[in-house]
Amino acid sequence: MPLLSVRDLQVDFTTRNGRITAVNGIGFDVEPGQITAIIGESGSGKSVACYSLLGLLPTPPASIERGSAVFDGRDLLQMSERELREIRGRDIAMIFQDPMTCLNPYMTVGNQLVEPLIYHRKVTRAQARERALELLAEVGLRDPQATIDQYPHQFSGGMRQRVMIAMALINEPRLLIADEPTTALDVTIQAQILELIAELQRKRNIGVIFISHDLSVVADIADEIVVMEKGHVVERGDRQAIFQAAEHPYTQKLLAAIPAGSKPPADAAREDLIQVRNLCTWFSQGRGAEPLRAVDDVSFTVQRGEVLGLVGESGSGKSTIGRSLLRLVPVTSGEVLFDGTDVTGLAGAGLKQMRRRMQMIFQDPYASLNPRMSVYDTLAEPLLLHGIATRKTVEQGVLQLMDDVGLARAFVRKYPHEFSGGQRQRIAIGRALATRPEFVVADEPVSALDVTIQAQILELMLELGREYGLTMLFVSHDLAVVRHIADRILVLYKGRVVEQGTGDALFNAPKEDYTRQLLQAIPGRGLL
Amino acid sequence: MWRFIAGRLLQAIPVILAVITVTFFLVRVAPGGPFDSEKAVIPEVKAALEAQYRLDLPLGQQYFAYLQDLARGELGPSFKYPGRSVNELIAAGLPATAELGAYALLVAVVLGGLAGVVASLKPNSAQDYIPMSVAMIGICMPTFLLGPLLVLLFGIHLEWLPVAGWGDIPGDKILPSLTLGAAYAAYIARLSRAGMLEVMSQDYIRTARAKGLPEWQVVTRHALRGGLIPVVAFLGPAFAGLLAGSFVVETIFQIPGLGRFYVQAAFNRDYTMILGTTVFLSTLIVLFNLLSDILAAWLNPRLRAQYGEA
Incomplete structure (x- = not known):
């Protein structure tokens, strides 16, 4: 039954x-x-x-x-x-999607954990705590004794989800x-x-x-x-x-x-558009503390017209590399040559000029679009700011962008909340392409999207990349996605490059343990 | 945490200094002086008085002399109440004002918080509209109108409560506290409603419901803390407003408090009294803002961690 x-x-x-x-x-x-x-x-x-x-x-x-x-x-x-x-x-117990928002930020995890037990089983607080400690150990939390009285923000996403699971299972x-x-x-x-x-x-x-x-x-x-x-x-x-x-x-x-297969290899060698030499981006962690070495002595090149994939888990420094290239975070040392110019030393007009040639697409299309600006305003702003269009030609430019990213022209006066996640990411891509950049950093552009939408957006990015002659740095935690879109892949671990190569080379003959681990993690790999 | 508190106290010094400086020079710029009156005063007498209170010195010297006194905690002699120092006058007026302020704050937090929470539990229903409409009236109605209305209703018409006084007849503290606290209660009601509505839509409230907790426990254990943080942050500014507003209430109800001294001092050009009260009140306001920040941090572990590091 x-x-x-x-x-x-x-x-x-x-x-x-x-x-x-x-x-x-x-x-x-x-x-x-x-x-x-x-x-x-x-x-x-x-x-x-x-x-x-x-x-x-x-x-x-x-x-x-x-x-x-x-x-x-x-x-x-x-x-x-x-x-x-x-x-x-x-x-019947539940686990929810986002472990960041599903735990009460104002209560220690221990207090949240014992709640269902105390409420449903009428056990004492001490007994409940004992049981909570056992369960935390069972779901794989290091040192439950020390962490049970911490608050959710002190845990990583994965650890919070383990806490959620323990909470769901506490009443068996x-x-x-x-x-x-x-x-x-x-x-x-x-x-x-x-x-x-x-x-x-x-x-x-x-x-x-x-x-x-x-x-x-x-x-x-x-x-x-x-x-x-x-x-x-x-x-x-x-x-x-x-x-x-x-x-x-x-x-x-x-x-x-489901992303599968890799991109066909690129044709003949092309000139380098970007050369990164010994890039270090460190963040201060307060007086006296060791700085956080988010990016630690990384060197690589990106050829013109190439899609370079950056893969690694949270905290590997992959997003920081993208931001460093665009000067969105201060670089500690090293060189980033863009078309022969060192970007790290630029300021003022030179920097603005460079920014027009380099753009970014962010992960969360909900957060990165201004909710009070219509699509028209969002797309017109960079066109006007960089003098690409005049007041007279801007409407034409905006409509052209809408066509390029596959949004109906009729939507042009709508606001971000009226669109689905995939459509919003299309707007964000349109915004990035408005300045006709040569280089785009795409930071986890599809990881907030459903798989079916993800496939569409990846397809769109490949297509636009060809059409606009884009060079792209594609940042993701998902090796299968990166393999699908990138010509070459860099694998990052703790701020350093551990392995690089074409998608097929990494998949068929990974050299490093960490790369093997990433491959192991791809869901449903047995079926593909 | 101690570092954070010490830092904030250090920051308060330039603020208070700026308040002193601006007030000091503003009252001097205002036309009229402490010894001008309709009756002609013999020039020699006036000169002697001015010499006694150092008013004959150049303005700059007066300013630095005042700062020196202040550093010793001396607020100087009052010009209008001969023989009494500003310190004594503040000490005399403070108890009534502090008590009135405390009761008013209590009224504001308890009534306002309760109304806001109740309203937030069933948004867009009668349970929401009725308290929120009353709150809107509370915000719109000035104290000098609300006070006499309450007196008229409860004091004269119903004869339930005394119409004036402070601590003379039992129950005479109720109407002043209500009058002073009403507008803040209304404001807090709106703040706590908004805060609670925001929190009640959070994912962790759904988690709490999925645990099978009854709704009242979901509200009290999981929602209240986060929902009331905006209210706590408002307490500092609210206290400042209460002090400033207490003058009107003290006048309506004949309460011998600080507010009345303060306003009379301004009419009288009682320089030291104006300055002394200003310095005293601004220090209190800075302290209360700090206190409400500390309280907000205590309620929010994330903020606590930040201050702990700072």
Whole structure:
């Protein structure tokens, strides 16, 4: 008998523009001791479906129209708030996407951890703390005794997610709902967390619902896969069936979006556009403390028209290199020659001139666009600032950019919040290309996006790179993504270059342990 | 943390010095002097008086002499109350004003905080609109209107509370505290509502709900702390406003407080009294701003870590 059996679930939202059916008559089962993955892009209704089971959706605007969700012989959807609360956190626990925002910043992790235990099991504080320490050790936190009384901001993203997992498991639930638990993490950390979830699940023999936008993430762990599109379940099957014999076109699209393969090798050698020699960027950590050597004696060149990939985990210095090249952070020592000119010494008009030729695309298109400027204003600003267009020609220039990045001209007066994540990243790319730069630093431009959107944006960047004759530094934590777009790849670890080569060379014959580790971390590598 | 406090105290010195300097010269520039009055004073007497209070010295010398006295904690003799020093006068007026300010702050925090939190729990419902409308009225209504209205209603019409005085009849402290605190209660209500609404939409509130905690525990354990940080940060400036506003309330209710001395001193051109009260109040305001910053840091572990390093 399944642990959870959802049938014919429909969830509507009342919005200003009328009623929207977010989840439209879906059904799935979760067996005890098995992982059921629900896969779909943002807006497909996968999270809404799971939140509605636990009464975690605000009603209104949401309303559960029909359906049943039988857990342990009782229908969750018919329970009172009080009965549901008894089950939440005790029998069914949740892990959320962003470990940075899901822990209370004002409480120590220990106090947050023991809360569900004390509330549901009526144990003493001391007993709860004892149990919390055991669990923290089990989820792999170093030195729980010392860290249990720290605040969330003192932990890294991966460690916070481990705390979240410990918190979810503290009452030994029978069902765990994990909502994109690794999406906000680096690939290497993601691999560790996936392994941890799978291991804890086997050991406890619990049922898991794993929600993700990325099929490759669940490739190694899911027993059953449910694919959702626009509120409907379009395909269901075991892992084998989905990965080897997907029938629905949407599932096939999701599979195709998984970055695979590498870019064909570039033609003949070209001249160097950028030469970086012994670049060091150190950050002061306060008086007397050793400076943080974010970038430590790094040298490389970028050829004209080339896409150079920079790969490494958080803290490897990959973003700092990009920022140093553009002089967005002060360089400690070393040279950055751009077309023969040392950028590190530039100031005033010379720097402004150089900035026009070098641009940046940021990771988070939500944060990097000014919410109070329309697309038109965002794109017109660099055109006017650098004298590329005059008042008369600026409209034409803006519309041209809209065409280039694949946005409908009709959207030109809209504001960033009216766009989806992928569309916003298109705006950000348009903004970067407005000055007709020769060199672009793309800092994790696709890691905040769904896989399907990610594939589209990568395609767009490759296309525009050719069209504009761009030289690009592509920064990412994800080796599979970089391999897809870059001609050559530098692997960074703790501020130093540990290995470099073409994508194929790194994939087929990695020389360094660290590169091997990164390769190991790529989700679903066995299937590709 | 101690470094942070010491740093802030050091920063306060130039601020207070600037306040002294500006006030010192401004009161001298204002027309009229302490010994001008409708009755003609014999020139010799006036000269003698001015010599006694060092008013015959060049302005620069007077300024430095004042600073020297100040360094010893001496605020100088009052011009209008012969034989009494400004220190004594402040000490006489302070207890009533401090008590009034404290009660008003209490009214503001308790009433305002409560109203804001209650309103935030059901946004855009009657539970939200009613307290927020009252708060809007509270912000709009000046003290000199609210005070007499309250007196009219509770003092004269209903005869529940005394209409004036301070510490003479039981209950005579209620109306002044309400009058002074009302506008701040209204402001705090709006601040705490906004703060709570922001916090209640955070992901970690969803986490708390997913743990199965009942809603009141979600609010008290998880939301309140973060939601009230803006209120705590406002307490420093609010205290400054309360001191400044206490004059009106002290006048309406016949309270022998500092505010009345202060304003009378300005009318009388009582230079030392004006200066002394200004120095005293600005020091208090700086201290209270520091206090509210420390409190905000104590509530926010992230900020605490920052100050700990600084």
